[in-house]
Amino acid sequence: MKKGEIYEGIIEKVDFPNKGRVVIDGKTVIVKNGIPGQKVRFLINKKRGDRLEGRLLEVLEKSPMEKRGPVCSIFPDCGGCMYQTMEYGEQLKMKAEQVKNMLDKAIADAGQVDDDGNPDYVFEGIKGSPMEFAYRNKMEFSFGDEYKDGPLALGLHKKGSTYDVLNAFDCKLVHEDMTKILRCVGGYFRSRGVSFYKKMQHVGYLRHLLLRRANTTGEILVNLVTTSQEEHDLEMLKEELLSLPLEGEIVGFLHIINDSLSDMVQSDETRVLYGKDYFYEEILGLKFKVTPFSFFQPNSYGAEVLYNTAREYIGDTKDMTVFDLYSGTGTISQILSPVAKKVIGVEIVEEAVQAAKENAELNGISNCRFIAGDVLKVIDEIEEMPDFIVLDPPRDGIHPKALPKIVGYGVDKMVYISCKPSSLARDLDLFLREGYRVERICCVDQFCQTVHVETVTLLVRKP
Structure with missing residues (x-):
């Protein structure tokens, strides 16, 4: 070949x-x-x-596993929902098998096997999302064109392309409210011939439409991201948005200026054109303040399944000091706080730490402390010693230099929440070689129709 x-x-x-x-x-x-x-x-x-x-x-x-037709008009050109023609049960079965095969090999290679040489742990399958469609509470749409010099498009990137944008007028991952807003914004600028930002030439105005919708309350933040290269009166757009017949309610319309050369959604300046720049979402009875750039699980319904699973794996933490490493906005810390003596969260993103502190105060929680910094460095500075550790690292997993320090605490149990099983498989090798064994593993699907899956692992120190 x-x-x-x-x-x-x-x-x-x-x-x-x-x-x-x-x-x-x-x-x-x-x-x-x-x-x-x-x-x-x-x-x-x-x-x-x-x-x-x-x-x-x-x-x-077609595959014999494809038992239903596409649910949106841009499949398969959009690379987001590769499995949407499979019934959801088949998606779950395939994801569970993929993760089990990968982790079986990692655990067996590290020497945790039974008398027959098989990986010796309990794999508890996969838990599905309560909502198969319309589950995303956040979506970033891009302005561009479907082909060179074509009409203005607003939607998602074509699979394998960083330039071509497909109109996502019927994306089924989001609530119908978001679709109505997308159509309104796209039509408004298309009818006025407004330019979009061209990444190679670094010219143009429209960049992204960032939408957030609270699943529990229906509150919506509309964030229009543009450059400062042009000025447009957005009053009429605001009025059109507020007159839309929505199930939920727009509580904030923000104009975010971003002149960065990078295509990442970020803010050089934020102008609140209507309402406020936040809303509240609830998970497991706790309230969380969500702003345009807050890190928050994109599937609130699936997050409850994930955190309930983690809480079950963690078990009794009465009178314990718990370290929540890579704590994000402090969701797990606050879920554990009622049944722990103290929870210390460490997170490198300062904005997330500030949000965690505000959320703890909002929920009347006083036994959580959040520290901004790199886990690799901060754990050398914390005077307290943990009785239990929760790990929820980013997709790339735990820094290889932080792993020995975490193992060095010698806690009896740890729970590792992973959003990328291949990173988990790599990290498990060191844990198992340094005196821990994998007790239980369960997958949780927060990203229906896509290739992604979360995994919860209970690690127990060998006697």
Whole structure:
């Protein structure tokens, strides 16, 4: 096989994350963005020794697992919901199998096996999201065009492209309120011929539409992100937005100025054009203040399942000092606070730490302390010693230099919440080699239709 050659074959299985396996003449090619059982045409685009990767060109035949039609008009061009033609139960089954296969190997390789050489732990399957569709409480839409010099589009990036934008007028991951707002904003600027920001030339006005909607209250923040290169009166847009027939309510309309060369949504200046710049969301009876850039689980319904699972794994923490490392906005810390002596949260993002402090005060919680800083450095400075540790790191997992320090505390139990099973598999190797064993693992699906999944792991120190 050579780069540039085109082949056809059947995707035999899909490994996490999104790695389809196609066997041609005894050689395995990794082809992303497919479903087991699909017959596909692909182009060899990477070859490193015996490792081959192919770029999907076309699905020639559907998989037997695809038992329903697409639910939106831009599938499969939009790369967000690769599994939407699979019934939800089949998605869950596949994700659970992917995670189990990966972690089985990691745990067995680290030596935690039974007398028959099989990985020796309890895998408790996967818990689904209470809502399969319309579950996202946050969505970032981009302005652009579907093709070069085409009409203004507002929606999601085309799969594999950082430039082409597809109009997401019927995205099923968000509530209908968000769709109505997107249509209103897109139509408003399209009818007026307003320019969008071109990333290569660094010219233009419109950049992003960031929407947040509280699942429990229906309160909505509309955040229009533009450059400062042009000035437009947004009063008429505000009036159009406020007159929309929504199930929820727009409580804030913000104009965010971002002149950064990066495509990341951020603020150089924020102008509140209507209402306020926050709302409150509730999870497990606790209130959390959410601002445009707050880190908050994007699926509030799924987050309750995740945190209930974590709370069950954590168990009794009465009279214990708990370290919540990578604590974000302090959700887990505050859930544990009623049944712990003290909770200390460490988080590198200062805005998240400030939000955690405000949320704790809002909920009348006084036994949580939140520290802004890198876990790697902060744990050397904390005088208290933990009785229990909760780990909820970002996608890349725990810093390799922080792992020995965490293990060095010697706590009897830890719970590791992972949003990327491959990072978890890597980190488990050190935990298991340093005297811990994996007791239980459970997956929680917060991202229906997509390739992503969360994993909760209970680690217990060997006697």
